[in-house]
Every structure is written in C-alpha cells, then in structure tokens.
Amino acid sequence: MRKRKWLKAIGASVLAASMLAGCGTSSNGGSEPNGAAGEGQPFENMELEVAVFQGGYGREYWDGIAESFMADHPGTKINITASPKIADIVRPKIVAGNPPDFMYISGSDNTPILDGLIKDHALLDLTELFNEPAAEGGEALKEKILPGVLESPSISPYGDGKIYLAPFNYGVMGLWYNKALFDGKGIKAPATWDEWFQLNAAAKENNRALFTYQGLYPGYLEEMIVPAIYSVGGQEALDQFFNYDPEFWKSEAFTTVWGNLERIASEDNALMKGTVALNHTQAQTAFMQGQAMFIPNGTWFEDEMKDAPREDGFQFGFLGVPAFQSGDPVLALTNVEQMVIPAKAKNPELAKEFLKYVYTDKSVQLNAEKSKAVMAVKGAPDLAKSSLSETTYNVYKAVDNGMMAVAGTFKPVAKGSKYNPSEEVYSPISSLMNKQMTLEQYSSKMVEIYTDIQAELAQSGTES
Structure with a gap:
C-alpha cells in the first residue's frame, strides 16, 4: 500500500537547486544557566524531551542526531521517545499541560493530534527562529528550506505569515x-x-x-x-x-x-x-x-x-x-512531514536549537543514511545521493532542478462530521x-x- 508519510502541503513553488552553507552556531540563552552549549551560550534547562513517530523510517536517525547534538552541545541530554502510535503516548501529556519539548508527528493514526494543536493555537511560533542564522551560520535558516514550503498553509496554518510547523522529509x-x-x-x-x-x-x-x-x-x-x-x-x-x-x-x-x-x-x-x-x-x-x-x-x-x-x-x-x-x-x-514545538514545552529554547540542528548538512546526510529519506532542504538530494537509488535520486533532482511542485491538504472537517x-x-x-x-x-x-x-x-x- 502507498506509504503516505508525507502529510500536509508545501503549496505551489518552483523548487530550485543550490545549498546554503556557512560556519558558526547560533543559540538562544536563558537567564540562569547551569551549563554551556553551542558557542558557550547557556540554556536554562539542559534536558530535552523529544517524541517522534517510528514508522518505515525507523528511529535510528533520531538516536543518531540526538547523539551528535549532545556531542556538539556539551552538558545537554536528549531523551527520545519513539513509537508507531506516538499520538497515544503524547496525548495524555498534552492534555495535562506537560507536552514533550519537541515532536515529529506522522502516520495517519497520529496526525489528527496536529490538527488539534493547530485548532487550539497550542504550537510555538517559529517565525523568528527561521529568520535567525542557520546552525552552521551564514544566511537565515529560512533560506535553506525549499521555496514555497514555509509559506504553505500546513506550515503557516493561520494565514498570517507566521510559521508554527517546521518541514521535515518530503516525497514526490x-x-x-x-x-x-x-x-x-x-x-x-x-x-x-x-x-x-x-x-x-x-x-x-x-x-x-x-x-x-x-x-x-x-x-x-x-x-x-x-x-x-x-x-x-x-x-x-x-x-x-x-x-x-x-x-x-x-x-x-x-x-x-x-x-x-x-x-x-x-x-x-x-x-x-x-x-x-x-x-x-x-x-x-x-x-x-x-x-x-x-x-x-x-x-x-x-x-x-x-x-x-x-x-x-x-x-x-x-x-x-x-x-x-x-x-x-x-x-x-509533493507532501512534507512536520516537526513542532508545543507552546507549553518546558524547554523551548533548547528545542529551537535542536530544530536548527536538524537542518544542518550532517543531519541531512545522516537522515538519508539511516532513513533513506530526503529533507525539504535545498540541495538535499545531492547530500543524500550516496544513500539513494539512482531512480529515487533522479526523481528528487527533477524537483530540485525546477519541476514545479504543488501540494495541498483538505481543511479539517468539523468534529463529528459524517x-x-x-x-x-x-x-x-x-x-x-x-x-x-x-x-x-x-x-x-x-x-x-x-x-x-x-x-x-x-x-x-x-x-x-
């Protein structure tokens, strides 16, 4: 059966090639540090709770990127919870006002929880994060994302231009x-x-x-x-x-x-x-x-x-x-998966730093190696090439090189609709x-x- 893991839409756009890179690290500090991270910038809380969907892509990427992040940010600790039924695990925590700090939600049984978070305005505004320099430095993080993605209704759901969901893997x-x-x-x-x-x-x-x-x-x-x-x-x-x-x-x-x-x-x-x-x-x-x-x-x-x-x-x-x-x-x-930071996350600053880290070149490569997936990042097909079949690579390159990508998703119907x-x-x-x-x-x-x-x-x- 079709593997519809790429849920939601990126809107119409011409997806062009080129990869933005640079050096350095940006982080968001707290006022009362108990450890150092990034370029010595402190976080109030050094522990991050991450909940991810474990489907066909497995969980190896998330374990690997967490390990890499902790090595590059000494003193931090990331706890990964992964499950095919991740919504069943996080829903009680969300209801209790104690959600994970960072979530990757996918799979048809799980994605309704995203609709609920959007409807309840319960997601952190990520607009300024994407205006900040990427984790590798250089231009703004938003310049690394495929054109049209951040403007789409599934990433900017309220029509006000503000970003509340972050794009992850995409399929063509x-x-x-x-x-x-x-x-x-x-x-x-x-x-x-x-x-x-x-x-x-x-x-x-x-x-x-x-x-x-x-x-x-x-x-x-x-x-x-x-x-x-x-x-x-x-x-x-x-x-x-x-x-x-x-x-x-x-x-x-x-x-x-x-x-x-x-x-x-x-x-x-x-x-x-x-x-x-x-x-x-x-x-x-x-x-x-x-x-x-x-x-x-x-x-x-x-x-x-x-x-x-x-x-x-x-x-x-x-x-x-x-x-x-x-x-x-x-x-x-083209459909794109999503990552979110709940508005009530206890450690939003470290969660934002981790999200930026997910978009680094080494993360894109690790994701391809462990998951055989391609992220919605400019130049991702070339970074992932060694882990993809020639056919799959050529499909992604067709889009990366100018084939017009469109997508969409039906607006959620009323609760209880027939x-x-x-x-x-x-x-x-x-x-x-x-x-x-x-x-x-x-x-x-x-x-x-x-x-x-x-x-x-x-x-x-x-x-x-």
Whole structure:
C-alpha cells in the first residue's frame, strides 16, 4: 500500500537547486544557566524531551542526531521517545499541560493530534527562529528550506505569515513510465496533456494501454489531479478545492481536470482493461510487465515493488504531471512531514536549537543514511545521493532542478462530521471511469457535499 508519510502541503513553488552553507552556531540563552552549549551560550534547562513517530523510517536517525547534538552541545541530554502510535503516548501529556519539548508527528493514526494543536493555537511560533542564522551560520535558516514550503498553509496554518510547523522529509508523486522503453524507442516524455494523449499511438504500437492506476484505491489519482488543478487554476483553484468551496465543482478547473479523466475512460486504448477492479499491487505489476505506458505513484514505488515481476530491461522513469498549456512547467505533487514545538514545552529554547540542528548538512546526510529519506532542504538530494537509488535520486533532482511542485491538504472537517473529504472526492471516480456517472452528476453530488461540509463548519464555529 502507498506509504503516505508525507502529510500536509508545501503549496505551489518552483523548487530550485543550490545549498546554503556557512560556519558558526547560533543559540538562544536563558537567564540562569547551569551549563554551556553551542558557542558557550547557556540554556536554562539542559534536558530535552523529544517524541517522534517510528514508522518505515525507523528511529535510528533520531538516536543518531540526538547523539551528535549532545556531542556538539556539551552538558545537554536528549531523551527520545519513539513509537508507531506516538499520538497515544503524547496525548495524555498534552492534555495535562506537560507536552514533550519537541515532536515529529506522522502516520495517519497520529496526525489528527496536529490538527488539534493547530485548532487550539497550542504550537510555538517559529517565525523568528527561521529568520535567525542557520546552525552552521551564514544566511537565515529560512533560506535553506525549499521555496514555497514555509509559506504553505500546513506550515503557516493561520494565514498570517507566521510559521508554527517546521518541514521535515518530503516525497514526490506523479506519473511513472518505463524509461528503458522510451529511450530504446526514441519516445519523448510528454510535457503537455495533448502530447500525453498523442502517445496512445505509441502505446498501441508497443502492445500496451496508455494508462492504468490502482483501481480499488482511486485516491492514488490525487497524484495527477492536484497538480492538474494547479495547472488550470493556480493556487486559487487549489484553495477552492481543499477548503470546500462548492463553486469549485462548477469551475473550469473541475471540468478540465475531471474531463481529462473522462477522456481516459472513453478513448480507445487509453485505460487498461480491468483497471478499476485492480488493487495497487496488481495495477503496479501490470504496469511493470508492460501492460500500460503510465501509472501514478510516488518515490516509494521502486522499493515497494522491488520483488515484483517486470518486462525485460524495465527501468523506472518519473514523468511528473504534464501541463495543460504548452510552455508551462511539468508539475509534481509533493507532501512534507512536520516537526513542532508545543507552546507549553518546558524547554523551548533548547528545542529551537535542536530544530536548527536538524537542518544542518550532517543531519541531512545522516537522515538519508539511516532513513533513506530526503529533507525539504535545498540541495538535499545531492547530500543524500550516496544513500539513494539512482531512480529515487533522479526523481528528487527533477524537483530540485525546477519541476514545479504543488501540494495541498483538505481543511479539517468539523468534529463529528459524517464526511471523509478524500473519500467523497476520489471514490466516485471509479463510477466515472466505468461510465456509470457523468461529469454533471459528479459535479452535482460534490456541490451538495461541499455545501454540507461548509454548513457543519459554520455550525461548529470553525468556518474559515
């Protein structure tokens, strides 16, 4: 199943390469020190409580970076609590007003706790921290972060430009193809949707359909839908989509993007036969065996399917998502994990110093070595290169070198809502692809649902 560890959004941005570096250390001192840290700057409290999600990435990175931090900041002590169910561990502490000093929260079972902290305004304002010099010195810490990340709603959740969540690992999603086939046959990767559909002729010549997807899990289609919405209507359209504006379902963005899906379902040879009934493994294997030219997926794809059968010479190739207009950039969906410091943390100054340390070059390299992950930091793919497969490295470099990255996440619904927005939006696509539902029916259904969700939010007092 897809490893959706990269939760929340970074907003639309062109992610450029280059790495900022320097020397020296910055720290935030307390008034009554009992030890030294950094460049001799003291902290009031030298002990830090850190709670982290222990999922597919494990906990080795966090143990390693804590050890490195303590060595570089003599006298400090970091206590790591790691668990796949980290929310269950920290929730009682948060309720009691005694949260950890620093948290990395991920995993679908855990992330609702972040929504609660945001709703309760219970996170520390990190804006000034990102304006300070990085731990290595030089320019401000914010200059190390990929463009657009710090401005996104999931990092700056109140729309006031202030930063309350810090970005961590990120993943890249879009359409994939067999690079060996394309190179061997001289097939050019499409930059627009018109070019993409024109490749149906090449698909036929090579005895395959143009497209397949993980039919029983139509949520995978967000990896092409979200960038496509941005391609048509920009951030305004994405905001409508993710914030439950019923007008989205009457807009050009809807008719163009979902019209693309309807075209795939209707055009001869465009959709691989039987796709809608396939699970993720079946569809991905069929793609790798040469039954379809393209499939949506993310940077976990190669590792997830490392033992799956494939056609001779198969090589993973990442396309991204084509643009609708010639000359517009190819896009990709990018999700970013988050780190936070609770507002009631007992040791916020040392927590901030530790957060800055997470963005150092050696931390980025250690994270790649121990977790095979890439942080949302400029130049991170090159720092992580020795720990990544060639395919994964090339995907991250495509984004790092200028592929436009967009992302988004649905605004939290009202507490107790009967709606799961992702399910409501993506599940009906199966009926569209089976030609059991028209675009007009789809639109009408979603206008009703978005209107209901807005009404629930208004009644609960959380309307935007």
